[in-house]
Amino acid sequence: MTDxxxxxxxxxxxxxxALALAQFICSFAGSNMNVMINDISEDLDxxxxxxxxxxxxxxxxMAALMVxxxxxxxxxxxxxxxxxxxxxxxxxxLLSAAAPGLGVLILGNSILEGVGTALLIPPVYxxxxxxxxxxxxxxxxxGVVMALGGxxxxxxxxxxxxxxxxxxxxxxxVFQALVIxxxxxxxxxxxxxxxxxxTRSLDVTGTVLSAVGLVLVVTGILAADNSLWLMLxxxxxxxxxxxxxxxxxxxxxxxxxxxxxxxxLFRNRTSNIGLVTQNIQWLILMGTSFxxxxxxxxxxxxxxxxxxxxxxxxxxxxxxxxxxxxxxASRHSPRTLVMAGFAVxxxxxxxxxxxxxxxSTAWAFVPGLVLIGLGLGAMxxxxxxxxxxxxxxxxxxxxxxxxxxxxxxxxxFGTAAAGTILVSGLTKGAYATAMITLAVIGVGGLAAxxxxxxxxxxxxxxxxxxx
Numbered sequence: 147m148t149d150x151x152x153x154x155x156x157x158x159x160x161x162x163x164a165l166a167l168a169q170f171i172c173s174f175a176g177s178n179m180n181v182m183i184n185d186i187s188e189d190l191d192x193x194x195x196x197x198x199x200x201x202x203x204x205x206x207x208m209a210a211l212m213v214x215x216x217x218x219x220x221x222x223x224x225x226x227x228x229x230x231x232x233x234x235x236x237x238x239x240l241l242s243a244a245a246p247g248l249g250v251l252i253l254g255n256s257i258l259e260g261v262g263t264a265l266l267i268p269p270v271y272x273x274x275x276x277x278x279x280x281x282x283x284x285x286x287x288x289g290v291v292m293a294l295g296g297x298x299x300x301x302x303x304x305x306x307x308x309x310x311x312x313x314x315x316x317x318x319x320v321f322q323a324l325v326i327x328x329x330x331x332x333x334x335x336x337x338x339x340x341x342x343x344x345t346r347s348l349d350v351t352g353t354v355l356s357a358v359g360l361v362l363v364v365t366g367i368l369a370a371d372n373s374l375w376l377m378l379x380x381x382x383x384x385x386x387x388x389x390x391x392x393x394x395x396x397x398x399x400x401x402x403x404x405x406x407x408x409x410x411l412f413r414n415r416t417s418n419i420g421l422v423t424q425n426i427q428w429l430i431l432m433g434t435s436f437x438x439x440x441x442x443x444x445x446x447x448x449x450x451x452x453x454x455x456x457x458x459x460x461x462x463x464x465x466x467x468x469x470x471x472x473x474x475a476s477r478h479s480p481r482t483l484v485m486a487g488f489a490v491x492x493x494x495x496x497x498x499x500x501x502x503x504x505x506s507t508a509w510a511f512v513p514g515l516v517l518i519g520l521g522l523g524a525m526x527x528x529x530x531x532x533x534x535x536x537x538x539x540x541x542x543x544x545x546x547x548x549x550x551x552x553x554x555x556x557x558x559f560g561t562a563a564a565g566t567i568l569v570s571g572l573t574k575g576a577y578a579t580a581m582i583t584l585a586v587i588g589v590g591g592l593a594a595x596x597x598x599x600x601x602x603x604x605x606x607x608x609x610x611x612x613x
Contacts, residue, residue, distance in 0.1 A: 161337075165273060166291045166295075167328065168329050169267070171325045172267060173299040175204065175255070177298070177306075178306030180302070180440070180453075181310065182197070182310050183439065185315045190245065194444060198440075198566075200251055201565075202562045204259060205260075207260025208260045210360045211264035211353075212264050221346040223341070231266025231269075232329055233262070234259075235259050235263060239319045239322040254319075271530070276339040284535075288530055292526045293527075297461060297465060303457040304458050307452070311449060351394055352395060352398070353406055355388070359385075360384070360388075361384075362383045363381060366378070366380030367381075367562040368566055395408075416598065417545070419597050420480075420530075420533040422591070422594045424549065425552045426587055427553075427556065429556035429557065429563075433565070434515075434564070435460075438457075438581075441577045448508070459511070459515035460516065460518055460519035461519060462519065463520040463523065464522055466519075480529070481596075484524075484529055484598060485595045486521070486524055488589075489521070490521030492585050494517030498514030499582060501513065503578065530549065
C-alpha cells in the first residue's frame with residue numbers, strides 16, 4: 147500500500163508557508179514605506195504628509211474591502227481568490243516601483259496592492275482554520291501566520307531600509323513582487339477544503355456604504371491638522387453613512403436577503419471583545435511604526451538603514467513571543483496573554499517617550515521597542531484565535547473578513563491619528579503627544595481584555611462566549 151502521509155504533510159507545509167508568507171508581505175507593505183519617507187519625498191517631489199496619505203490609503207482600502215473580500219471568497223472559492231489577490235498585488239507592486247509621481251504610487255501601492263490584499267487575506271485565515279481542525283494544531287498554525295504577519299510589520303522598516311540604502315526605494319516594491327511569485331509557486335498543491343458556493347450573493351449597496359463610511363472617517367482624522375471643522379464634518383458624514391449601512395443590513399436580514407455583514411456576528415460577546423483588542427493591537431503597532439520612523443528621519447535625520455536597524459529591537463521582541471504562541475497558549479488563557487500583552491506594550495511606549503527625552507543616542511529607542519514587540523507578539527495570536535474559533539465553519543468567510551477589516555482599520559487609524567499629530571509639528575513635543583495618545587488607547591485595550599472569559603482556551607466551550 148502506498149504511503150500518502152509524507153506527500154500530504156509536504157502539501158500542508160507548503161500551504162502553511164504560502165499562507166504565512168502572504169500575511170508577511172501584506173504586513174510588510176504596511177510598514178516598510180515608513181523608512182522611505184525622505185527618499186520618496188525627494189524622489190517624487192512630495193511631502194511627509196503625502197507619504198502618510200499613501201500609507202494610510204493602502205491600509206484603508208484593505209479595511210474597506212476586507213468584508214466584501216470574504217464574501218467573494220465564499221462565492222468563488224478560497225484558493226481562486228487567494229491566487230487572484232496575489233496577481234493584483236504583484237501588478238500594484240511593479241507599478242509602484244516604476245511610479246513617476248505620488249499619484250501613480252497611490253494607484254499602485256495604495257489601491258491595487260490594497261485591493262489584492264483584500265482578496266487574498268480572508269482566504270489566509272479561512273484556509274488556516276479549515277486545514278487545521280484541532281485546537282492545538284490550529285493554534286500552532288495561527289502562531290506561524292501571525293508571527294510572519296507581525297514580523298512583516300516589525301521587520302518591514304529594517305528590510306525596507308536595507309533595500310533602500312543598498313539599491314533604491316523602488317527595489318523594495320520589486321522585492322514584494324518576487325515574494326508574491328514564491329507564494330504562487332508554494333500554492334500550486336494547495337487544496338480548498340470546501341467547494342465554492344456560486345449561489346452566495348454580494349451586497350453591492352452594503353459594500354459601497356461601508357467603504358464610503360470608512361473612507362470618510364479616516365479622511366476626517368487625516369484632516370485634523372488642516373481644519374477642525376472639516377475634520378468634524380467628515381467624521382459626522384462618515385458616521386451617518388455607516389449608520390445607513392447598518393440600517394441597510396437590518397432591512398436585508400428582515401426581508402430574508404443576504405447582507406454584506408450579518409449582524410449575528412456581533413452577538414458573540416467573546417468575539418466582540420476579541421475584535422476590539424485586535425483593532426487596538428494593530429493601531430499601536432502601525433501607529434508606533436510610523437511615528438517613530440518619521441521622527442527619526444525628519445527630526446533626527448537618520449537615513450533609511452539606520453532607522454530600520456533601530457526597529458530590529460521590536461522585530462526581535464515580537465518574534466520571541468509570537469513564535470512561542472503554541473507553548474504560551476497551552477499554559478495561559480487568551481485573557482491572560484492579551485492583558486499581559488497590552489500591559490507590556492503600554493510600558494514600552496512610556497519608556498520610548500522617556501528615553502527619547504533623556505538621551506539623543508539611537509540606543510535610547512531600543513528598550514521601549516523591545517517591550518512593544520514582546521507585548522504585541524504575545525497577544526496577536528490569541529486575539530485572532532478567539533475570534534475565529536467562536537464561529538462554525540459556514541461563518542468562517544464572514545468572520546475572517548470582519549476580523550481582518552477590524553485589524554486593518556486599527557492600522558489605518560494608528561497611522562492616521564498618531565501620524566497626523568506628529569506631522570502637525572514634527573518636533574519632540576509632537577512626538578511625545580502622539581506616543582502618549584497611543585499609550586492611552588493601549589490602556590483602553592487592556593480594559594477591554596479584562597472582559598474576556600477567564601480560563602477558557604481556543605476551541606474549548608467556554609471560548610465561544612455568550613449571545
